[in-house]
Amino acid sequence: MSIELDAVSYAYGRRSRSILSGLSYTVPDGFTILLGPNGAGKTTTLKLAAGVSRPSQGSVRLGRLSSDSRAYRTKVAWMPQTVTAMTGLTAREQVAYTGWLKGMSRRAAWDASTGALDQVRMTEHADMRTKRLSGGQLRRVGVASALVHGAEVLLLDEPTAGMDPTQRRVFRDLVIGLASREVRVLLSTHDVADLAEEADHVTALTRGTITFSGSTGAFLAHAPAHVPEARRAEAAYTALTGDEAAGPPR
Ligand SMILES: Nc1ncnc2c1ncn2[C@@H]1O[C@H](COP(=O)(O)OP(=O)(O)OP(=O)(O)O)[C@@H](O)[C@H]1O
Numbered sequence: 001m002s003i004e005l006d007a008v009s010y011a012y013g014r015r016s017r018s019i020l021s022g023l024s025y026t027v028p029d030g031f032t033i034l035l036g037p038n039g040a041g042k043t044t045t046l047k048l049a050a051g052v053s054r055p056s057q058g059s060v061r062l063g064r065l066s067s068d069s070r071a072y073r074t075k076v077a078w079m080p081q082t083v084t085a086m087t088g089l090t091a092r093e094q095v096a097y098t099g100w101l102k103g104m105s106r107r108a109a110w111d112a113s114t115g116a117l118d119q120v121r122m123t124e125h126a127d128m129r130t131k132r133l134s135g136g137q138l139r140r141v142g143v144a145s146a147l148v149h150g151a152e153v154l155l156l157d158e159p160t161a162g163m164d165p166t167q168r169r170v171f172r173d174l175v176i177g178l179a180s181r182e183v184r185v186l187l188s189t190h191d192v193a194d195l196a197e198e199a200d201h202v203t204a205l206t207r208g209t210i211t212f213s214g215s216t217g218a219f220l221a222h223a224p225a226h227v228p229e230a231r232r233a234e235a236a237y238t239a240l241t242g243d244e245a246a247g248p249p250r
Contacts, residue, residue, distance in 0.1 A: 001013060001063055001152065001202045002028070002029065002153070003060065003068055003184075004061050005023055005025045005045070005048060005049065005055075005058065005060050006059045007023070007024055007058040008022050008023045008055040009055060009058055010055050012043055017206070018043060018237075019208050020045065020048075020208045021058075022058070022187075023045070023058075023208065023209070025045070025210060026146050027049065027186050028213075029173060029184055029199070030184065030201065031176060031187070031199050031201070032184070032191055032199060032202065033178035033186075033199040034046070034186055034187065034189070034203050034204075035189065035190075035205070035237055036188075036205035037197070037206065039207075040205045040208070042188040042249075043188065043209070044208075045205065046188060047078070048067070048219050048236075049071050049076070049153075050076055050078030050080075052078060052132070052237060053159070062075055062152070062153070073102065074103050075152045076151055076152070076155065077149070077150055077151035077153070078155045079142045079143060079145070079155070081157045081158060082179075083142035085130035088129070088250050090126065090127050091126050091130055091137075091174065092113050092117060092126040092131065093113075094130050095116050095117060095138075096112075096148070098146075098149075098212075099112055099148040102149040105148055108125055110134040113144070114126075116144040116148040117144045119174070119178070120144045121140070121170070121174070122141060125137060128239070135162055136162075136193055139163070143156070143174070147178070152182065152183060153160075154183060156187050156188070158189055159187060159189075160172070160189060160241065161189075162193050168194055171198055176198055180181065191232045192234050193231070193234050196216060196233035196236070197232075199216050200215070202214065202215075203221035206242060206243070219233075219236050220232050220233060221236070222240050223235035225238040226238070237240055
């Protein structure tokens, strides 16, 4: 089962312009990266898919479940761009608390937090207060919080922004390990070169419109033939969005 956005429109205020107008999109299986220039509508799309925002028109569903139902939100996990460290809580408590908020019993959430932190390789920091974690570690707690209730779809909003190259590599491997037919991962990023070649699918969004959605191979084929292997992802991105790829400095 996957998330389906059907003819979705969204504006941030009644008198504001629509950011999305009649957008239809099905989250592919496996690992998909969502690319697009600043302001393209990636965060807005992820929030709608997460059930955090509601469309002004159209529908967002997972099978028969509507995104405004509680059952939908237990099957879908969203990690916002900024993960907040909750005052006074350890990493494990913060992850367990999220599970409880998603409807798990306290006991089940506490037990599941161990496995979720292990999956993101944070076991040794489980008892550290989240306020004391580094930015990269806090993001991993964010992913563990997304994993704790056994969601079928993970929506990750720029999880690698601000990470150093080593952290990005660890994180990328983690996400690749999580994605499967059972767990779909949709991840927005500006790290085109880093992530595009590892993903199963690529979706490109420009000014609220999907300009490409398909396999990574089909995405890379948009790079001009003369472009060297190492720059194909960036070149394909530029060809599809008209935007210069804004990857991190190397
Ligand atoms: N809270 C808000 N109120 C009003 N307008 C907003 C709000 N959040 C986003 N927008 C506008 O919606 C449009 C899409 O923003 P969105 O954050 O979805 O884009 P994005 O592709 O995620 O961008 P970025 O890569 O910079 O994070 C932008 O024009 C932005 O200014």
